[in-house]
Structure formats: C-alpha cells, structure tokens
Amino acid sequence: MIDCVQFMFSLRRFYRYLQVNWGNTLTLTRISFALLFIGCSNRASAQLNSSVLSQGAWYFLETSSDDVYVLDGDHLYVDMQLSAPVSFANLGLFSSSEGPLQEENNARRAEGLQELPTHHVDENNNGLFDQEDAIVFYSHGPHDWILEGGEVSLNFNHYSDVAGFFFTPDQGSGLQATQVMGVSSTTTVGDYDFLAFWKEDNVNLYRSGRRWLSNPMTTTNSSVSWNLDLSNKVNAAPLTVALRVASASESNATTQLRLNGQSISNLSLPSLGNGTYRDVARTASTSITSTASSGLSTFQLTYSTPDPQGKGYLEDMICHTRKNLTPSNGRLRFRDVSQVQSGGSATYAVSASSITPWLIWDVTIAYAPFGIVTSQSGSFLEFGVATDSLREFLAFDPSQRTSFPRPSYVGNVSNQNLRGIVSTDMVIVTSSAMQSAAETLANHREQGYGLDVEVVTIDQIYNEFSSGQTDLSAVRDFMRMLYKGAASPEERPQYLLLLGDASFDPKNRVSTGTRNIVLTYESPESFSPLQTYATDDFYGFLDDDEGSNIATTSQPNDLDIAIGRLPVATSEEAMALVEKIIDYDDGGDFGDWRNRVTFVADDEDNELHMRDADELADWVRLNQPNVNVDKIYLDAFTQVNAAGGDRYPSVNESIDRQLFKGSLIVNYTGHGGPENWAQERVFNREDMAELSNSERLPLFITATCDFSVYDDPDEITAGGG
Template identity: 35%
Template sequence: MVLSGWTVVASESTTFNVQPLDIQAGYIAHRIYLHDYAVPTIEISGVTYSAIDKLPEDAFPSSVQRFDVLMGLDRKKPFAIVRIPAFSVKEDGTLQQVTGLTIKYTENTVPEPVVDNGRGAAKTTADVNSPLATGTWYKVSVPSTGLYKVDYNFLSTQLGVTGIPSSQIRVFGHGGKMLPEQNPQTGVKGLTENAIWVNDGGDGKFDPGDYFVFYAQGPVNWVPNSDRSMLVQEKNYYADKGYYLLNFDAKAEKRVTTQINKPSGNLIVNTYSGAVLHEEDLANPQNFGKRWWGEEFSSAPGKENTHSFTLDIGSMLDTVAFRTHVVNTSTAPGIFTLSLDGKQMSTLDVSATNNYDYAPKAMGQEAIWRLPHPGKSATITITYNTNSSEGSGWLDYIRVNGRRPLSVEGNSNVFCDLNSVGAGNVATYRVSNAGSGTQVWDVTDPQNPVRMDGNLVGGNVYEFVQDASSLHRFAVVNDAGSLDAPEFVATVPNQNLYGSAPVDFIIVTHPDFKTAAEKLAEFHRKRSGMRVIVATTTQVYNEFSSAGQDISAIRDFARMFYERAGMNDADMPRYLLLFGDASYDYKDRIKSNTNFVPTFEALESFDFLNTYSNDDFFGFLDAGENIERYDIVNALDIGVGRIPAKSAEEADRVVDKII
C-alpha cells in the first residue's frame, strides 16, 4: 500500500542465507541504502528454518514478521536497518532458527522528507568569517541568569576602553545554556550578536555615567517538566558560569526593541511559577557518568550523618511541593529522615547495594511531599542511618516549587507562568513593587529580548500585556543603573575557525599540546598531502559554545566542515583527532584531573553496566543524530581518534614515535 501523496521510487528484493555471524543479540540485521530519508515498506517472505535445542542467552523467540525498521544516515546517505527476529517457537513448542529469507523493500518518498539530509545541498565555501577574526575582544562571565549592567567605569578601569561611540557596543554569545547533544536540523551556528539596551544620554557617545544592559543566561536554567506542571532545573554539566564576548570596534546590528501591536488581554496574571533549588555537585563516588552528588552523610569518624539546608521560600503562596533525591552507597539499606523546621515530613528507605561484581554500587530514591506554605524561609534537615560500616548516603538535590506573587524581588528578577499558558490566551501581567524606572523584557528568545510596552498603575504596579498561547519568560528591573556587572575574565586573541576552508583532517588539542599537534599536522600535510587544521579547545569553545566548555562545540566544529561540503565527498572531513586525555570530571574537582579534551559521558552514574564514555559522539554529524537515542541508527561520518596525552612532554614523545 502506498500512502496518498507518496511516490514509489524503488522496489527491490534480496534473498540470502543466514550465517551464524549474521545473528547478533537474537536478530538478523540488514542494511538498505535509500534515495531519501523515509521509512520504506518491508515484506519478509520465503523464510526457511532449522531446528535448535535451546536459545542463546541474549535471544527471545518471536515471529519474523515482528521486525523493526530503524532509520539512519551514513555520510548524508539515508539507509534503513531491518532487524528481524532470528529465533521462534513452532506450534508444537520446538525451537527454530532462521536460515534463509527474502526481504523486499519498497521505497517511498514524501514531498517534504522527515530529515534534510543535505543531498540537494550544493558545495559551499566559507564565505562567512567569525566575528572574532578582527578587532579586540573581551570575555566576561556571569554566575546566574538575569539582567547585567556594564558601565563606563567598568570599561575604562577593567578593560581599558574609553572614547567609543555607543553604536559600536556589541555583546556576543549564549551564556551558560548547554548546546543540544542531538544534532539540530539547521546548520551549525557560530557566535551570534545579542540585542542590548544602551543608556548614553542620547548623545551617541559612551561617557561617564553611561551604561548598557544585556540579558544573560547562567549555568542553571529552568524548563517545564514533561506535563508542564512545574519547573525543573537544567544544569550545565561542563561550566559553572555563563560567558559572553564584548567588542567595541564595529557598528552593532542589534538593540533591544520595544513591543509593537500590543494585544488585548483576556486574563489577569499576578502570580507566577516559582522554584528554589539546592544542588551541589561535589562528588562522583563511582567515578563515571555526568551526574554528580552533593553533601555526604556518614557515621564514620570526622563525617556528619545530618545536614540542614535553609531555602528562601518565604514569599511562596498556598501549597508548596518539596522534591528531593538521595543516594545510598552502603551494603545495608540507608534510612533518610527528612524534617521541615523540626517536624518530620518523610522517611526514605533506600535499597542496599551488594558486592556482586556487576551490581550497581549506588541506589537512589526520590521523595515528593506537598504541604501548606510555612510562611517563611524553610529549614530542611536530613539525617542518614545505616547498619553497615561501609558506604555513605548522599544528597542529590532539593527542589521546591510553588506560586510566588508577581513582584520585583530586590531590584531585578526573572519569571514565567506555566498556569496562564493556553490556546488563545493573552495575559495582562501585573507586577507589584514597581516604580517609575521599571522595565520588563520578554526574554523568551534570550538573544533577542523585547522591551514590553507597559504602564505604571496605582503607583507601584507595572502592567503589561503579552501573548500566553505559549510559555514566555520575562526579566524585570526597577533601576537598571543598579544592576550587577559581569566579571571580566580575559582578552580574547583574534581567531577565525568559522572562516576555514575545507579540510581532510581536524585536530582539536588542549592548548598545552598545540606545538606537538602542529608538528603532527605538518607531517600529514607533507607525507599524505592532507588538508589539516589544528584548533585548541579554547578556540573551539570561543566560536561554538560562547567561550564556555561544552563537548557539543567540538562536535559542531567538525560538523561545520561536514555540512558545508554538501554532497561533495572530497570536501567532507575524513578524520578527527582529539589531542589530550579526558576525564569523567569536566570541572576539575578531583586531584590530578586529566580533562584536557573532554569526552562524552553518559548520564548514568549508578550502574557501570549501563554507562559509558565514548568519543563516537564527535563523529555523528548528520542531522537528528544523537548518541543517546536508540530509535535511530547513529552512523559514524568521520574517523575519530585520541592521543590521551597528560603533559606536553608526553605529547611530544607520542608524536615523535608516530612520525
């Protein structure tokens, strides 16, 4: 059957005998290359069997007609993997194994393919340069999400910058928000400019008393949970700050605009979705995985089995929801007792671990409880007890969700409201504790904020209207001139990875090993005629992850060359070398850490049988590929290797042996 609107472009049958090596984990896998990324129609026929006495340990019996079709891309060429059960049970109860079959596939194409695989893309050249190619650049950091101010004094005393026109103030980057691990459907983006608001008195010059304001994303961002009932934390695994790059040498293209075509509201919003978090990433006792835990609980000498935490929830309203996640690494059950302001609220009996070689060495459990708001800041006390002298308890996090009154908190804060979102909704927001200088920015698009066209009513309420058919985020400030400033980090040398020509071989090296990496690159240029580029991790982060460490930036750097090549295989990169050792600790919390060029760590930090670290992540370059998705086939599009050097001396010795 061909679906309406689809056109048959290919139909072919393949008959083959099944050899023992063709069967993996109980399945026969057959790859079919396709014209377009669209699931083909599969028919299985002519199946032959042989009787067997017992099933392999990793196999489950099933009919051949219960096959799976998984889609993938191999250097932009679409394919399907047909997974056919190799073992089944006859009606008389005996076991049988497939020895031969015929697979017929009918390829269909839909007018708009599910994935743009680049087959129609023409070869392109790097006609766009990095903003960092020219001018003087300054790296600054922010500790958390919000509005930040840079004034004349900051520029003159910390950066040594004076006498600049206001029109040349530019801010680039996306701060502390992590890049997606899944390859986006769109192309790789380098540094992009942010819209900022400049207060220069109207004379076009940046003089004493002048300042500019920009919205920045920190390392912790709040996103709706799966049913959009509350906000949950999204914490950066790779950096503890958000970074931005400032420049004053060219005319800016972006400024914060003011809302136009203000709609009419059909509901009132005077509270919002609040969330408070305590989460410290202090330890990873299992030495694997992305997840780190916070405070340790133990009865061992010199350690504490009780910790208390005070959370600022004094302004929350009505019922609040407490959620905590704890971990037990003891070989006996761990009992966590949770109290709120001295009153016991919950007891968690977390399962014991065991000493079997392949058993998980940590067990986790979550507690959720709701109660009327205590009317003040709350102190949560957690006590841990176990009958074993080995192992400890750990706190992962405590999160509190509840409604807050919509108000300017301090001088500035960020807010959003899940409850008001709905089809056709237009919200009138009423922000209390406002004043004559109050501004509200819609920061839903964090690099292109829009200033709301609101009014001060009743003396201290700022009222504005915005669409609420989808979730919008806002930043409010009473006195922009009193905002916190970012922290100056360093001057950034000029670089232009984004303007690079096609290459065969990409080397990403830690700065300490650049000399050795350049020596190896020159060897391959002369010996093999390869086009080789050497880039430091710092350079890659500067252009592809807003100057902060992020493993996806390295992947995106390689993907930039891959995408620009279109379907010209000669211009697609062939090799990626990661020059430097890696570690499960991205943030240098352990002694003698070796996180020179980071690798991919799975999220799993409890069970080492279900976790892994892998450099294949950097070689999955096609749109939609994601190392942690199992409903597609991730295919390596570039050869990936690593020289795990831990010192410049070691790097030199390895290169000398190679050449």
C-alpha cells in the same frame, strides 16, 4: 588502510572491533596512525562565512547566575584598560549562551555569536560610554529549565558553572532592545511559577559518568541543611518538592527530609548487596506536596544506617511553588506554566512603582531579548502577551543597577575565524600548549598523505560554538558545521584527532585539571559498572536526526567520520607521541612481521574468550588467507600457583617473544584491569618495561575492562590512558 570500526559497549569501557584491509598485496606496509578509527532549529547545519571574532578588539566576561547584569566604566577603563571613551554606537556585547548546548543535532541553537540587545545608560546623553555610564544586559546563566509534558524540569550544566560574553568596543552596532506592543487579554495574572534547585556536584562515586552527588552524610555527620527564600509566596499555593538521594552502605538505610522542623518525607534505600559488578550506590526519589508560609524556610536532610562506614548523599532537590509578581532589588525574572495553552493570552501585573522607569523584557530566547510596551495601573505595571508557549520575562529598574551583579572580567581574546574554514580532510583538536605538536603531525599528514589538515584549539571552538563556555557539544557542532557545509560529500572532513587527555571531571572538582584537555562523552549513568562508560563517538554523529541517546540500539547513531585520541597530558608527551607516529610511518622494520596477527585469549568463563578469539581468527583466515595467525590461549598453558596468586609465566614469555618477533596486530579478549591482562597478570607494566620492539610496533586491540581508561586523571593505566 583501516576500513571501518564498530564500537560496542562493555562494562565501564567499550570493545572496539576493527577491520583491516590488506588489499591484494602479500604484506601490509603500515597501519596509518592518526589514530584514524573510522567508523536552533536545525540552524547548526547552516554555516556563517566568518566569525565576528575575526577582526577588532574583543574581551571575555563571565556570569554565574540567571539574572540581569551591569557592565560599567570600571570594566572598560580599569579591567580592559581602554584608553578613550567608547562610542555607544560602535560597541557590542555578543553571546549565544542559554544554558548547556543540546545534544540533539536538530535542536535550536544560535548560528554563531549574536549581538545582544541591551539597555544603555548614558548619563549625559553624549553618545559616549563615560566612566559613570553602563550597559544593562540579561544573562541566562549556566543551567536551564525545560518544559516537558506540562512539567518544568532542570537541565543541569555538567560542564560549566558560568555563562560567557564577548565585549567589543569597535565591532558592534550598539544594539538596544526594541519594544513591541502587547496583546489584549481578559485574564489578569499576578503570580508566577517559582523554581529553585539544590545540587552540589562534589562526588562521583565510580569516577565515571555524569551523576554527581553532594558531600557525604555519615553516621557522625548525618544531616545537611539549607534555606529557601519564600518571600512573596502565594499563601494558598502548595510547595512541591522533588527529592533524589543515594546511599552507599552494606546495610539498608533511610533518609528523612524536614521542612521547618516538620517531617515531610521518609525514604528507604536498600543495601549495596552482593555481586562482582554491583552498583556503587542505591538511589531513591520522591515528589512531595507540602505547605509553607511566605518567608525563609529551612530544609534538613538526615541519613541513617547501621553500617558505620555507610554514606548518604543528596543528588538534587527541586522546589516549585507560586509567588506574587513582586520584584526584589530592582528586578524579577519569571515564567508562568499555568497559562500555557493553544490560543491563550494573559495580562501580567507586576508590582512596580510608577516613579522609576521599569522595563519588561521577553527573554525566552536569551540572546535575543526584546521589550514589551507596558501600562501603569495604580501600583502595578501591566503588559499582555500570547501564552500559546512557555515564555520567560524579566522586569527590571535600570535606576537600581547598583544592586545588580557585575560580570567577571576574564581577559582579552585573540582574533580567530573557525567559521571561515571552507573544507578540510582532517581536524586536530588540542590545547594551545600542545599546538606545536599538533602542527608537526599536521605537516606530516599533509606532506606524506596529501591530506588537508586544520589544527584548532579547544578554546577557539568554545569561543565560537558555545560562547566561551566549556561544552562537549561545541566540538560536535564545529565538526557538524564542516560536515554539513561541505560543497560535496567528497569535501566533508574524514578524520578527527583529539590531541590531549580527557577527564570524567570536566569542572575539575576532584582533580587538578592537568589531564582535562579535550572533553569526552560521559554516560548519563554513573552508579552501575555495567552501564557507565566514556566514548569519543559522540563527536562523529553528525546527521540531523542524531546526537541524543547515543547508546540506544533501536535507532543507533552512525559514525560519519573517523575519530581517534592521543591521551597525553603535557606538550612533552604530545611531541614524543607524535614523533613515535612519524617514526612508525617513515621507518622501522618492513619484514614479514607485518603480515602476522596474534590472538590472546583469557581462560575460564566457559571458554567464552577463547571462542571469541577463534571467531576472529577464523574470519582473518577466511578473508585474508595470506595473513599468518598466531594464538596464545591461556588454557593451552600450565597455570602456576605463585606467592601473588595463580600465574601463567609461559604466557608472559610467549607474549614477550611474539612482540619481539613482531606482530602487526595483537588482539586480546578477556578480563583485565588498570595494570594488566587477566587475573593472572599475563601482560603487565613490568612486562612492558622490558620490551625491545621499537622497530616492530603492533596495533593493540583489547576487548577487556579498564586496561586503557583515559578519563580518570588520577589513574594512569598500563594501556596508556
């Protein structure tokens, strides 16, 4: 069996150190593959007994912005094709969406899908949702703003540009937003913090990590422009602009930001410089305080460099100012950082006519809005609230709902109940297209190893744990539910297998998405080859104090379950690999080759790779004296200068002979690339195509770079990524 795995990051990918337990037998009969690599307030640790999706009829809708939305008769009777008027008392709109899920395990999150308090528009008061009726509801949108140290920052959603909602005509309670009394305050406020951001996540220069940029500015197309609506801006309020830019140029570069034709910022960016592992871009940032009048303002960013091939990028820009509490098109969403203080309170005065029934909702928790009682003071609608924490509000006039956006109808949702899983040994996460292959492997694990295996689709996880949105943390939260909800440590899940490929591009911006099956964790860094990486470890950090900053060494996260991935793109690939695993388990040659370990080490680098291989080989000899250790070290062979560069033909031949003879494990340390090991191409695609060792398959452990990249959908590496 495989005892443990320790992951160490190196360059773009990570080293994987593996310990194999031979026990007391002279020969290891098999390495059991699944690939079993071991390694809210805190409401995510609580477990519901059942999902609301487990029964009844359900339909999925999406929104794209932070706004008030209207669900109307066309949704029910045209899109959903419901045949009879639905009772307001039985319908329900469910969601848990409030931006991207937090990676911290102890962050607040909804306990399952929540029925949203909404506003019903029943034109004839008959209690039925007729064609002319509607439901008005609040959508937080895909992104989020976070208050940190008195400053509001953007929490951009790297996984989705939409928020998800589930409508049911028969499983709801017709929940409407209730109203609460406000508080008295001597402080009256008539303005709020206006925030806007620009970010075009179109380009990922290294095709790794989470830092995405705008389309490039070049020497021939050197500027980009965009508008900012500052209508109702407080005249005396400054405009603060936080700007981040990037440059990929062999020469120094500059950017200039203009507001309404006037320069407000000039940034210098250094050249890319030299070095084998140099960054793919240089960055600069600034915060500017400027002035602007109420109305439409225009920004222009210009890039300049002597390098004709140089490219400049906008990473993002955030604007902050104060606006008057004046709604537009029948609604206004607002927050006010200025009044946040312990024991504080404020009365907000919203410019709103008394002729129509304006409503004020507190939407601080997006899936649990509630109304606040208001009073009319002339042309202002007033309400008082405590301001000891940052709160967010929505003012809207339901009679102007025709100007509100409508959610997009996606389709019906089949019943499911992941929250009904009591305990399991192993979870296989895959797509619906690969479910048959997953079930085949699950049956093999259950019958041959006595494991209890659950097969779930990635969409099922998203439905119950991220309100239908694509989100990395949803899979972790699902595993955490099983882990924390187990009656005893023995009943916790042990293994997680991800059946499907991954992509650095979760939104399918630069690729077709055919290899984007099950997300992988991408590092926050993208520009440095030494700091960017992908890993599935994130799914295994399940304790309360884990999940954030997973690369830290000062307080490292610990894997609580074994995690493996079969990086396949199609159902045919999935079934072929599953059959290969079953063949390995059930058949093959059980000769002495399974008691042999081979170490291959690269040359040069002051013998670093040879010393690493020797250290591992010595450990095996010391701890497993019955195991035979073979070495293939490049420095022990004659190097040949060939037409394509330096080569070690004898090394290629030795590796081929060793694989034909059979080796339980082949461990390589050294340089590598997508096509081969070492600069001398000692093990490459051509060598692999000639292998004839189907009855003597080894476990490859490669401490190298880019040989098994699995998160680039346009690069299928020799290592199988």
